[in-house]
Amino acid sequence: MDVYDLDISVSPWLIAVVVILVVAFIAFAAYKGVLAHRLRTAAGREDLVGTVAVVTEALKPRGTVFCQGELWKAESESGDVDVEEEVIVNRVNGLRLYVTKK
Numbered sequence: 604m605d606v607y608d609l610d611i612s613v614s615p616w617l618i619a620v621v622v623i624l625v626v627a628f629i630a631f632a633a634y635k636g637v638l639a640h641r642l643r644t645a646a647g648r649e650d651l652v653g654t655v656a657v658v659t660e661a662l663k664p665r666g667t668v669f670c671q672g673e674l675w676k677a678e679s680e681s682g683d684v685d686v687e688e689e690v691i692v693n694r695v696n697g698l699r700l701y702v703t704k705k
Contacts, residue, residue, distance in 0.1 A: 648695040656702060658688050668700060675700045 656670035662679035668690060669675075677690070681703040684690055690702035 651692050651695050651700065654692050655705060656690050656692055656700065658684050658686050658690060661686050662690070662702070668702060670700065677702050679703070 651670065654670060656668040656675070656677070658666060658677075659669050659674060660667035662668075662677060662684040664679040664683065666677060666679075666684075667674055668677040670692060676698060677700040679690070680693060680701055684702075684704055689705040691705050692700050692702055694701045
């Protein structure tokens with residue numbers, strides 16, 4: 604008995620279902636890839652500017668603030684700021700944030 608003598612067939616419906624599932628998966632993956640590519644970078648200096656921070660050590664005019672889960676050295680550009688007040692980050696220079704009262 605030869606391998607070519609076997610009468611094996613695959614249902615056209617099974618082929619169609621598998622092709623549809625593969626195409627749907629590729630389309631979904633491509634869609635998610637395009638969405639991920641369009642997202643704004645959420646790291647670095649650019650992400651800090653404009654965010655709100657909470658003062659942990661009074662700014663007279665220098666002190667410490669808590670911003671995005673980290674403690675930062677900060678300098679107030681709008682006078683003294685007390686502990687627990689919220690400030691807005693205007694710019695970043697090295698590891699120092701320059702902030703104003705909210």
